[in-house]
Structure formats: structure tokens, C-alpha cells
Amino acid sequence: MDISYVVLLFVIGFISSFLSGMLGIGGAIVKYPMLLMIPPVFGFQTLTAHEVSGISALDVLFVSIAGVIGFRKGSYLNKSLITVMGITVLIGTFIGSFGSEYFTEAQINIVYGILALLAAVMMFIPKKKIDDIPLEEVTYNKPLAGILAFMVGIGSGIVGAGGGFLLIPIMLLVLRIPTRMTIASSLAITFISSIAGSIGKISTGQVEYVTAVIVIIAGLIAAPIGAKISKKMNTKILQGILMVLILGTTIKLWMDIL
Numbered sequence: 102m103d104i105s106y107v108v109l110l111f112v113i114g115f116i117s118s119f120l121s122g123m124l125g126i127g128g129a130i131v132k133y134p135m136l137l138m139i140p141p142v143f144g145f146q147t148l149t150a151h152e153v154s155g156i157s158a159l160d161v162l163f164v165s166i167a168g169v170i171g172f173r174k175g176s177y178l179n180k181s182l183i184t185v186m187g188i189t190v191l192i193g194t195f196i197g198s199f200g201s202e203y204f205t206e207a208q209i210n211i212v213y214g215i216l217a218l219l220a221a222v223m224m225f226i227p228k229k230k231i232d233d234i235p236l237e238e239v240t241y242n243k244p245l246a247g248i249l250a251f252m253v254g255i256g257s258g259i260v261g262a263g264g265g266f267l268l269i270p271i272m273l274l275v276l277r278i279p280t281r282m283t284i285a286s287s288l289a290i291t292f293i294s295s296i297a298g299s300i301g302k303i304s305t306g307q308v309e310y311v312t313a314v315i316v317i318i319a320g321l322i323a324a325p326i327g328a329k330i331s332k333k334m335n336t337k338i339l340q341g342i343l344m345v346l347i348l349g350t351t352i353k354l355w356m357d358i359l
Contacts (some may be wrong), residue, residue: 116135133344172328
């Protein structure tokens, strides 16, 4: 493998995983289009949608747990929320990841585009004031949380994402979870989801291992840095960055699909 290609993959992995740790997303919302679109721009081999989804699934597994470690201190990890949404998203992701081998390249990209579009729409819906709620007093609708996580799991399993880019707007807008708790808990739920996604992608032969290792190493370095910075940033700024990130990715992907 060409050294310049290794460097490019490392940079892609570092940037996307830094954002993952900072914003609570698994990183696939950025990593998927970057791995799909950037290498050909520099004259390198184009990765297939199946390969990118497989790499993303395995990468999210490691990067999300690295991000969780960055939030392990404090009361940001809501154990009840993680348990309820983690179990149902795990089941959904198993279904999606094993079924993904029957999807064409174009169909996988369309599924990703639909998920990203949904996330973008939800991020722009005005949210009620939630960050003043004391963390120990946070409550939510458990059946609704479970159902929504299951649906996210199916879609994210198909594209190899942990689902954090959809879980976050759902937790903020629908379940009304404070921003910092949402970011930390989303990383933990994404980790659980990525276990199923990785098993499905590996067992169906959709992982390009050398590329995955490079991206994962970069992610393990970057994600904790992003998580550390996140705890010091204004929550409005974090939400704004996430909105711009999801919207930009969605527009670019649909331009390529259409």
C-alpha cells in the first residue's frame, strides 16, 4: 500500500473520529462519504459501498468506546437510557447488517442518504430548553426510546454506521435529553450497536482489513481528544457544529446520488 494512501486514510480517520468524540456520533456520518469520495480525488483506488460500510462498522466499534472513556467521569452517562436504547438498537443492527449483503451499491448509498436527510431535518427543528434540567432528574419515554432505537439500528446496520448521527437528534428533540448527556450516552449506545454491525459485516465478508486498521488507529488517538474538548465547549456551539456537519454531508451525498 502506497505511503501517501496510508497518510490519507489516517487523516480521514483522525478528522472523522475527532468529530465523533466531540459530538457523540460514531463517526460514520463523516467517515462514510469521506472514504467513498476522497481517495479517488487523489488518484487512489475507489472503495465500494460494501467495503466502506464494513470499514465504518469496525471503526465505530473502537472509536465509540474510546469516546465513552473520555466521558466516564461525571454523570453524563445515563445507564437506563443506554440499556433501553442499547438493547433495541443492537437487535435492529443485527437485522440490518446481515441483510445488507443483499443490497446493491446504489441502494446502500440511498439508505445512507435517507438516514442523513432525516437527521438533518430533525436537527433544524427548534428544541425546547433542556440543558437546564439537572442530570439526576432526567426522565424519558422508555417504550418510545426502544422503538426508535430499533428502527435506527436497522438502517445503520445496512450502512455500517453506529447510528449516533440519528440517535442524537432523536434524544435531543423527541426524548428531551440534555445535550452533554445525549453526547455521552449516544457514544455508549453507538458502541453497543457497532458490536452487531461489526459481526454482520465481518461474517458477510464486507471488511477491507488493512484499510480498517489504519482508520481505527487514527480514531483511537483522535476520539478521546474530541471528547475532552467537548466537555469544555458551549452546548449551543456543539449543536451548531453537528447541524452544519449533518446538513453538509447530506447535501453532498444526495448530489452524488442524483
